Amino acid sequence: xxxxxxxxxxxxxxxxxxxxxxxxxxxxxxxxxxxxxxxxxxxxxxxxxxxxxxxxxxxxxxxxxxxxxxxxxxxxxxxxxxxxxxxxxxxxxxxxxxxxxxxxxxxxxxxxxxxxxxxxxxxxxxxxxxxxxxxxxxxxxxxxxxxxxxxxxxxxxxxxxxxxxxxxxxxxxxxxxxxxxxxxxxxxxxxxxxxxxxxxxxxxxxxxxxxxxxxxxxxxxxxxxxxxxxxxxxxxxxxxxxxxxxxxxxxxxxxxxxxxxxxxxxxxxxxxxxxxxxxxxxxxxxxxxxxxxxxxxxxxxxxxxxxxxxxxxxxxxxxxxxxxxxxxxxxxxxxxxxxxxxxxxxxxxxxxxxxxxxxxxxxxxxxxxxxxxxxxxxxxxxxxxxxxxxxxxxxxxxxxxxxx
Numbered sequence: 297x298x299x300x301x302x303x304x305x306x307x308x309x310x311x312x313x314x315x316x317x318x319x320x321x322x323x324x325x326x327x328x329x330x331x332x333x334x335x336x337x338x339x340x341x342x343x344x345x346x347x348x349x350x351x352x353x354x355x356x357x358x359x360x361x362x363x364x365x366x367x368x369x370x371x372x373x374x375x376x377x378x379x380x381x382x383x384x385x386x387x388x389x390x391x392x393x394x395x396x397x398x399x400x401x402x403x404x405x406x407x408x409x410x411x412x413x414x415x416x417x418x419x420x421x422x423x424x425x426x427x428x429x430x431x432x433x434x435x436x437x438x439x440x441x442x443x444x445x446x447x448x449x450x451x452x453x454x455x456x457x458x459x460x461x462x463x464x465x466x467x468x469x470x471x472x473x474x475x476x477x478x479x480x481x482x483x484x485x486x487x488x489x490x491x492x493x494x495x496x497x498x499x500x501x502x503x504x505x506x507x508x509x510x511x512x513x514x515x516x517x518x519x520x521x522x523x524x525x526x527x528x529x530x531x532x533x534x535x536x537x538x539x540x541x542x543x544x545x546x547x548x549x550x551x552x553x554x555x556x557x558x559x560x561x562x563x564x565x566x567x568x569x570x571x572x573x574x575x576x577x578x579x580x581x582x583x584x585x586x587x588x589x590x591x592x593x594x595x596x597x598x599x600x601x602x603x604x605x606x607x608x609x610x611x612x613x614x615x616x617x618x619x620x621x622x623x624x625x626x627x628x629x630x631x632x633x634x635x636x637x638x639x640x641x642x643x644x645x646x647x648x649x650x651x652x653x654x655x656x657x658x659x660x661x662x663x664x665x666x667x668x669x670x671x672x673x674x675x676x677x678x679x680x681x682x683x684x685x686x687x688x689x690x691x692x693x694x695x696x697x698x699x700x
Contacts, residue, residue: 307412307449311458314674314686315451317494322656326499326588335389338492342396345678349403350374354392357382357606362545362576365538365599367606370395376406377470377485384603386537391603397490397683404676404685405468405488413446413463415477421447421460427669427691428462428481436480445477450673450689453498454663459671466673466687486696487688488675494684498672499655501688502662503560507586509667509693510554510562516694517555521635524552526563532591538598546571547602550636551594554584557665560652561590565597567605568636580632581605588652667692 346354353371358364368391370381381402383394418428418441432440450461464481468488486508489501514520528539528551539549548570554562565583569575583600587593652658662668667690675685 308458310412310674311449311451314494314498314672314684315453315456317684318451318453318498318655318672321495321499322659323654324495325654326652326658327592335385335387335393339389339392339396341681342393342683345400345681345683346370346396348678349400351396351399351403354395356388356391357610358388358391360576360609361602361606363542363547363602363605364545365541365602366391367603368392368395369607369610370399372399372403375399375402377402377468380607382603382607384599386599400490400683401485401488401685402468404490405466405485405687407676408448408463408467412448414448414460415444415446416460417442417444423460428465431465431481431689431691431695433480433482440480443480445480448673450671453659453670453672454668459669461671461673461687461689465689466675482695484696487690488685489688490683490685492682492684494674494677494686495655497684497686498688499658501672501686502655502658502670502690503586505688505690505693506556506558506560506662506667507554507562507584508696509690510556510560510586511564511584512694512696513556514552514554514564521552524554526551526553526590526594528594531594534595535591535598538595538602542567542598542602546575547605548637549598549601551597553590556586558658558661558667559665560586560658560661561588561593562586563590563593563597565594565601566632566636567598567601568633570633570637577605577609579608580636581608662690 351370351372355369357367357369366385366388368383372379381395381398383391383398385391385394429437446463447460448463448466449458452459462481464478468485469475470483487501487505489497491497491500528549546569547567550566552564554564556562563585566580568580581601581604583597583604585593585596585600587596652661662670669691671689673687675687677684
């Protein structure tokens with residue numbers, strides 16, 4: 297199916313807008329936040345978009361756990377993938393905005409306009425050999441290049457040029473049976489992100505791709521937990537605050553530095569209750585994060601692990617079943633307790649990995665590590681709020697879903 301001239305023009309404008317947004321933030325510090333940013337105002341501005349996306353409930357889960365760090369859940373009953381989305385932060389408003397943005401990611405990725413989609417084969421489009429092969433379902437790898445599938449235009453971020461991306465790597469219409477032409481690629485939400493502008497949506501998705509690649513490498517690293525644990529002290533005020541609050545409630549942490557060829561810090565965090573008496577949640581939880589520096593990655597991973605506690609306690613997640621809720625006497629929980637609490641922790645902090653100061657240096661680190669090309673697909677945009685959804689694909693990264 298060929299695109300009309302007006303359709304090509306429209307797609308070119310969308311890609312140009314995303315390219316300009318990314319370029320405008322190339323040299324901003326990775327931790328940059330607009331001085332006028334107010335989470336309360338942003339939350340209220342998003343409410344009309346919640347109605348359009350059919351988010352029917354925004355509920356606070358904080359009180360279900362002892363810890364007290366804010367966790368908020370957004371619910372989209374008509375979602376075609378996960379119905380619930382969790383947000384976390386150091387304020388209720390920040391957690392609420394995070395939950396809404398995560399739900400909106402799937403809303404936009406389920407609602408891609410048909411005029412942006414075209415059907416072709418990889419060979420017809422001249423797609424380079426090996427570009428998407430490691431993202432295929434294994435049994436589909438033989439003749440996929442000659443099969444007609446759906447595509448969407450993406451941006452090669454480094455070259456600044458258009459490059460078609462399989463739609464199956466972008467959308468989240470995870471129905472059974474799958475949509476027509478689907479079934480070649482693994483389903484994953486890695487790299488899908490919403491934010492209040494295209495630059496930050498792309499950055500968020502790009503860091504998630506780096507994180508998932510590093511965690512996939514950690515799964516494949518013999519003796520990972522024995523050799524890469526890092527000290528939990530000396531990581532800044534954010535980590536110290538989380539430790540203080542959670543420690544008072546009998547929650548213990550373990551932190552490990554995941555191996556990333558980019559040199560960007562990626563932290564794997566695990567938590568478990570160790571206080572006296574009956575635990576609120578016997579099973580361990582975990583969180584992963586990549587960050588501009590080790591302290592940022594550690595605090596983000598810790599907050600994600602604590603949010604996972606509240607999500608598990610609520611019992612509302614689609615992907616957690618009876619087997620996730622076993623008593624603390626189970627062997628799995630005992631092994632987790634030994635790993636997090638009883639294993640000898642390091643006595644000194646890990647050497648600081650190479651941090652990226654801005655988006656430009658982050659992109660350089662990723663391409664130098666051979667994880668590129670870096671592809672960004674503009675998925676959707678809300679004109680009233682300026683919210684943008686972008687799917688980032690690192691074609692050379694290790695797929696995390698193979699290990700789950």
